[in-house]
Structures are given as structure tokens and as C-alpha cells.
Amino acid sequence: MENSEILNTVHRKAMEEAFGRKAVSSQYPMLLPLILCVRRFVNNVKQNLDPRLTKRKSHIFFHRVIARHSSPLFRRLGDSDPRLQEGKIKNLEIAIRSLNGVIIFPGEIFSFWNFVGATTKKRGYVNGMLLSNGEVVEGLGGGLCQLSNLLYWLFLHTPLQVFERKHHSRDSFPDSDRSIPFGAGATIFYNLIDLKIKNTTLYPMQIKLWMSDSQLKGQILSTLPIKEKYHIKEKKHNFIETSNGIYRYNEIWRETLVDGKAIKEEKLMTNCARVMYKPNHIDIKI
Numbered sequence: 338m339e340n341s342e343i344l345n346t347v348h349r350k351a352m353e354e355a356f357g358r359k360a361v362s363s364q365y366p367m368l369l370p371l372i373l374c375v376r377r378f379v380n381n382v383k384q385n386l387d388p389r390l391t392k393r394k395s396h397i398f399f400h401r402v403i404a405r406h407s408s409p410l411f412r413r414l415g416d417s418d419p420r421l422q423e424g425k426i427k428n429l430e431i432a433i434r435s436l437n438g439v440i441i442f443p444g445e446i447f448s449f450w451n452f453v454g455a456t457t458k459k460r461g462y463v464n465g466m467l468l469s470n471g472e473v474v475e476g477l478g479g480g481l482c483q484l485s486n487l488l489y490w491l492f493l494h495t496p497l498q499v500f501e502r503k504h505h506s507r508d509s510f511p512d513s514d515r516s517i518p519f520g521a522g523a524t525i526f527y528n529l530i531d532l533k534i535k536n537t538t539l540y541p542m543q544i545k546l547w548m549s550d551s552q553l554k555g556q557i558l559s560t561l562p563i564k565e566k567y568h569i570k571e572k573k574h575n576f577i578e579t580s581n582g583i584y585r586y587n588e589i590w591r592e593t594l595v596d597g598k599a600i601k602e603e604k605l606m607t608n609c610a611r612v613m614y615k616p617n618h619i620d621i622k623i
Contacts (some may be wrong), residue, residue, distance in 0.1 A: 341577070343575060343586050344623065351581040358395045368590035373529070380528050389535075391445040394438040394452075399543045404567075405480075405555040408487055412513050424465035425480025429553060430483055431461050436488075439544045441536040446500055447544075449485055449584035450528040456481070468509055468524075472613075478527070483553060485532045486522035488544070491557050492534050493521070493591065493605070494567045497542060501533035508585045508610045511617075516621055517550040520608030521589050559617035568592040568607075575620040576612065 384390060410426055411419075432453050442446045456462040456478025465479025489502060502523045512519070523532045536542055543558040574587040586609050593601040 338475045339519045340621065343573060343577065343621070345577060346529050346609050347577050347584045347586060347609060347623070349610075350584060351579055354495070354581070354611065378526055384448065384528070387446075388449050389444070390448050391439065391441050391536075392451075392597045393440045393442070395440055395543070396443055397467050398438070398545055399541070399560050401559045402556050402564050403542070403559050403563055405556040406487055406490050406494075407549075407552040408483060408516065410483075410551055410553055411546065421464070421466035421475060421479060424463045425483065426548070427461075427463050428456065428465050428478050428480050429484055431525050432456075432484055433546045434549065434578050436484075436544055436608065441497070441534065441537055441542045441544075443536050443541065445536050447534045447536075448608045449525055449532040451489070453481070453527075455527055468505060468507070473509070482522065482524055484519075484546075485525045487553055487555050489523035490517055490521060490569075491555050493569055495542065495557050495562065496538050496565060498535040498537045499533075502537040504606075504608065504610075506610055508612045509614070511614055518589055519574070519585060519587055520567070520606065520610065521569065523572075564595050566594045568594060576616045576618065577621040578619045578622065579623045585616075585617065 356519060384440055410429075411422055414438060435452045435454065438447075439447065439452060440605065454460070462478040464475050464477055465481075467474050467476035467479040468482070489499075492499065504522055505524045508519065524530060540559055540561050545558055547554050547555040568588050568591070570592065572588045572590055575585075577584045586607075588607050591603055591604045591605050592599050593603075
């Protein structure tokens with residue numbers, strides 16, 4: 338029964354990739370710049386008119402740490418050019434300046450792109466590593482997914498509500514220094530794929546971000562202590578080989594604890610992504 342659920346999910350994913358509707362931009366690549374420009378303009382208008390989006394920052398930080406996490410700035414990512422990781426660090430420095438100190442008041446929604454804005458040369462952004470359909474490409478502002486991944490992981494350890502989030506559709510690299518489960522990140526693409534979080538609590542939350550020589554670090558802060566603690570875990574992790582390719586499947590669950598006792602467990606997401614490398618082992622063959 339357990340494998341049946343996994344196999345049905347993988348089968349649906351394979352069918353979507355093989356027979357799903359193709360985007361107009363993939364059929365007519367010359368139209369892509371125009372399509373992106375129009376969609377971004379429309380999104381910017383919507384963002385500017387949305388009264389729910391938080392716009393406030395302060396460099397006086399709240400004193401209660403609700404969640405903390407760090408991730409290495411340098412990771413071995415397949416055969417990718419190390420030079421792109423240097424560019425990524427420069428881009429992270431700029432984006433952190435836009436996000437550090439953001440306050441999300443009760444009822445407000447945090448939008449990653451609403452604070453970071455366009456990643457242009459004029460603003461100091463340089464080329465870094467981007468993922469496009471699972472392939473590594475070089476692009477302006479590349480590498481900011483590490484920041485959105487860290488923020489999403491932090492928010493999962495708070496009572497805030499995930500309002501908008503998307504993960505990569507491909508598993509591009511073998512695990513290397515991975516500290517969180519596969520599929521527990523948040524991909525971004527200006528300003529069409531965003532990370533948005535809603536504060537459904539009764540107290541404000543604040544983002545704190547910085548970098549050491551080797552780590553990207555972050556905290557979620559509040560004015561009051563929170564009795565709930567959150568533990569994120571992975572279930573049903575498998576590599577599945579099919580006639581259409583290899584897929585990676587898992588489920589991400591969250592356990593809520595009060596005074597060390599589990600009071601709730603919920604499934605946050607099911608991940609199923611095509612694998613772009615040869616894994617060390619296969620768990621299931623179809």
C-alpha cells in the first residue's frame with residue numbers, strides 16, 4: 338500500500354513530463370523576453386497595490402530567537418564552476434542588505450521579491466549559478482536560492498503560514514553537506530516565483546540575516562517567547578527507476594512539540610523530482 342502511493346505519484350509525474358501541455362515560451366523561444374516582461378510588469382502592479390504585504394524594517398532587533406539555521410557558502414555541486422559560487426556570495430551580500438531586519442506584523446505577508454527587487458548590474462549583482470530545467474546555467478543574480486531555501490527552512494520552524502512557495506522540479510546534484518531533507522527548499526525567479534509567508538500569530542516576527550567566512554546564517558525573532566517547538570523530518574525517501582528516467586520521492590512532515598511532548602504531526606509536502614545524475618543506489622524499479 339505504501340509503495341502503491343509512491344508509484345502512483347511517480348507515474349503521474351512521468352506522464353506530466355511526457356505529455357503535459359508545453360508553455361508557449363518553450364514552443365516559441367523568441368517570445369520569452371516579451372512574455373517575462375509583461376508578466377513581471379503585471380506582478381509588480383499587483384504587489385504595489387496589495388495592502389497585506391509588509392514593507393517595514395528595523396535594525397533594532399527583537400530579543401527572542403524563535404528559529405535559527407545556517408548553511409555552508411561553499412558546497413560541491415556536481416561539476417559546476419567554483420567561480421559561480423564566488424558570484425553567488427556577492428549576490429547574497431546585496432540581497433541580505435535588503436532583507437535583514439524585515440518585520441512581519443500580525444496579518445501581514447512577507448514577499449521575498451518585494452524586498453529584494455530586480456537583480457540588475459546597476460544594483461551590483463553579478464553572474465552566479467542558476468538552475469534551468471535541472472541544468473546549471475550562468476546568470477545575473479544567480480545563487481539567491483540558497484537564501485530563499487534558508488528562509489523557508491526557518492519559517493517552517495515557526496507558527497507562521499506558508500502563503501506561496503515552489504520547489505525545484507529537478508534533483509540536479511548528488512547530496513553534498515546536505516543538512517535538511519531533499520525538497521525542503523524554495524526556488525525563486527524574479528518576480529514570477531516568490532516565497533511568501535503570512536503572519537497568522539498575534540505578535541510581530543523579524544528576520545535577521547548575516548554571513549560568516551563560511552556560512553550563511555539566519556534567525557527568526559519575536560518580541561515574545563513561543564511555547565511550540567517544531568521538528569521537521571523526512572519519510573518514505575526513495576530513488577525510483579522507471580522507463581522514463583529516475584525519480585526521487587519523499588515526504589516532509591512537521592511535528593509540533595510543547596514542553597518536549599509531541600501534540601501534532603502534519604504532512605507538509607510530497608516531493609517527486611526527476612534525478613539529473615546517477616544515484617548510488619535504486620530503491621524501487623518499475
